[in-house]
Amino acid sequence: MIDDNINYEYIIRYIRRTLKPQVGLIAELEEFAAENSVPISQPETIKLLELLIKIGNVKSILEVGTAIGYSAIRMAGAGAEHIDTIEINHDAAAFAEKSIKRAGFEDRIRIFEGDAREVLKELDRSYDLIFIDAAKAQYNEFFKHCMRMLKPGGILFSDNILYKGMTATDELVQHRKITIVKRLRRYVDMLCTHSELETDILPLGDGVAISVKGR
Numbered sequence: 001m002i003d004d005n006i007n008y009e010y011i012i013r014y015i016r017r018t019l020k021p022q023v024g025l026i027a028e029l030e031e032f033a034a035e036n037s038v039p040i041s042q043p044e045t046i047k048l049l050e051l052l053i054k055i056g057n058v059k060s061i062l063e064v065g066t067a068i069g070y071s072a073i074r075m076a077g078a079g080a081e082h083i084d085t086i087e088i089n090h091d092a093a094a095f096a097e098k099s100i101k102r103a104g105f106e107d108r109i110r111i112f113e114g115d116a117r118e119v120l121k122e123l124d125r126s127y128d129l130i131f132i133d134a135a136k137a138q139y140n141e142f143f144k145h146c147m148r149m150l151k152p153g154g155i156l157f158s159d160n161i162l163y164k165g166m167t168a169t170d171e172l173v174q175h176r177k178i179t180i181v182k183r184l185r186r187y188v189d190m191l192c193t194h195s196e197l198e199t200d201i202l203p204l205g206d207g208v209a210i211s212v213k214g215r
């Protein structure tokens with residue numbers, strides 16, 4: 001295993017070679033993210049989201065964690081017609097707004113700037129899919145609002161839940177990450193035992209939980 005990846009590097013490289021290279025604005029955002037250490041979705045993770053949007057005919061999405069707007073733009077490109085996305089960092093939100101305009105998606109993607117723990121309380125739409133991709137220690141706090149706004153039959157997509165493998169084994173846990181890891185473990189347990197959800201954990205990217213809410 002190389003660095004922090006949860007999968008073998010040769011597997012990741014092989015899968016990434018199968019994905020079509022991005023062009024234009026998307027390629028530019030990927031380059032910007034790599035050069036400036038902005039954590040955006042991994043290629044195989046965003047591809048899975050795009051496929052779920054297409055397979056499930058997903059039209060409305062709530063995203064927690066916009067960063068520079070990369071995933072929101074890709075999800076709109078996959079067919080989502082309405083995306084509400086929340087970002088706490090002002091510079092990231094401003095950058096995302098410009099990128100979304102450049103993509104021509106300003107009528108489909110709405111950015112809410114602020115702490116999702118507060119912003120979520122104010123939202124009351126219902127969504128076909130909710131993508132949680134912000135501070136890992138806060139997933140439990142986002143969850144109850146996400147459940148309230150997720151439509152029956154809707155998909156809850158939680159990213160980074162294996163957290164470089166630390167969620168799965170104490171052997172990898174870095175001491176300063178212990179609180180985050182404990183909270184992520186609690187989050188995963190809750191998803192997997194929740195009476196209204198069916199959940200699968202995939203070792204894709206940094207670990208993804210896909211949950212479907214009962215109808």
Ligand SMILES: C[S@@+](CC[C@H](N)C(=O)[O-])C[C@H]1O[C@@H](n2cnc3c(N)ncnc32)[C@H](O)[C@@H]1O
Nearest residue numbers: 040041065066067070071087088115116134135
């Ligand atoms: C992994 S990045 C999101 C990447 C984005 N979804 C993508 O794939 O292009 C996580 C983002 O969540 C934001 N964030 C962290 N905690 C947050 C919170 N409580 N409320 C809103 N945004 C938060 C961070 O500032 C960061 O930009």
